[in-house]
Amino acid sequence: MSRIAYVNGRYLRHAEAAVHIEDRGYQFSDGVYEVCGIRNGRFMDEALHLERLERSLGELRIAMPLSLAALRHILREVVRRNRISNGLVYLQVTRGVAPRDHPFPASHVPPALVVTAKRLNEARIAAAVAKGVAVATMPDLRWARRDIKSVSLLPNILAKQAARDAGAYEAWLVDADGFVTEGSSTNAWIVDRDGRLVTRPASHAILNGVTRRVLLETAKAEGIEVIERPFTPQEAKSAREAFISASSAIIIPVVRIDGEPVGNAEPGSLTLRLREAYGRVGRLT
Structure with a gap:
């Protein structure tokens, strides 16, 4: 079964998922991430992870890419499509795509969102x-x-x-x-x-x-x-x-x-x- 990733509004085969070369996360590490554990198909301490995500984004003055309800739906859909029972879901939010320049983009640029999931090596x-x-x-x-x-x-x-x-x-x-x-x-x-x-x-x-x-x-x-x-x-x-x-x-x-x-x-x-x-x-x- 192919792994599935979510990238800026689309569910894609993991091998084909990609971000723009001028995504500020790629150019400047201008973004944040969270990793949430999945146990028996359920999210561990999801509220605390999303709380910290909002805090990290606020410290960097990056807007939330979606409402919390929409983000929770995407996380669950990625886990479902990858058939993860015990594993991790990874989400990354960057300042988005803009011509390479150190200051924040002058005009509004939507934040970029990537979500992936994988199984844990439980034996290890x-x-x-x-x-x-x-x-x-x-x-x-x-x-x-x-x-x-x-x-x-x-x-x-x-x-x-x-x-x-x-x-x-x-x-x-x-x-x-x-x-x-x-x-x-x-x-x-x-x-x-x-x-x-x-x-x-x-x-x-x-x-x-x-x-x-x-x-x-x-x-x-x-x-x-x-x-x-x-x-x-x-x-x-x-x-x-x-x-x-x-x-x-x-x-x-x-x-x-x-x-x-x-x-x-x-x-x-x-x-x-x-x-x-x-x-x-x-x-x-």
Whole structure:
């Protein structure tokens, strides 16, 4: 079965889908995106993803391309046409097509919208959860507005590839003061020696992940104490547990950092408890 994509009002075969060469997303990374998980055919935390989409667009002064009702319909139609039961739906909004010039287009240009969907590699995720993964730390070289879910991800992909080259699953990015900000495509968490959950507070320094937000609710519901503060790589290496979070996999345990074991180098009990509890707090629509 051919994959189907939505591009600016049309449903097209994935192999034939394309945007204009002067789309500002292609020329300038002038756009934002969201990735929403699909579980058993239902959308995970869709309202939070669309809320963040509106915020990111507002920060860049890009108009919403459609009403929320129309956008929800398109998301569901793309998922339906691709027969996705467990997977991800990706949507990207850019400032649109205009002659290449750094300032915003002088005349009204409609925003461009692309939506795609794909299945998850559930076996790969299950293996990562069962065994845990390694992360490698490296300097955070990104721009100062990481709270905007921009399509400009060059520093992220360079960090991710550097981690893979080092034999690690993910990169943990470290700011100029020596504190972990987040992963190249995930949020970063540790469980300290007193069993408290620690993660960096939401600010311009990190993307306030939807899964991160739901996990904070989950921890509260489970009676787990949470401290939102920065932590160093050394503190993480000496922590009881560590993990990463993202919409694609919810939680993946971290068992090694820069080659050093975290705890007993096995997925931690609180980490796995949170992952299981997430399903009771996350909203399916």
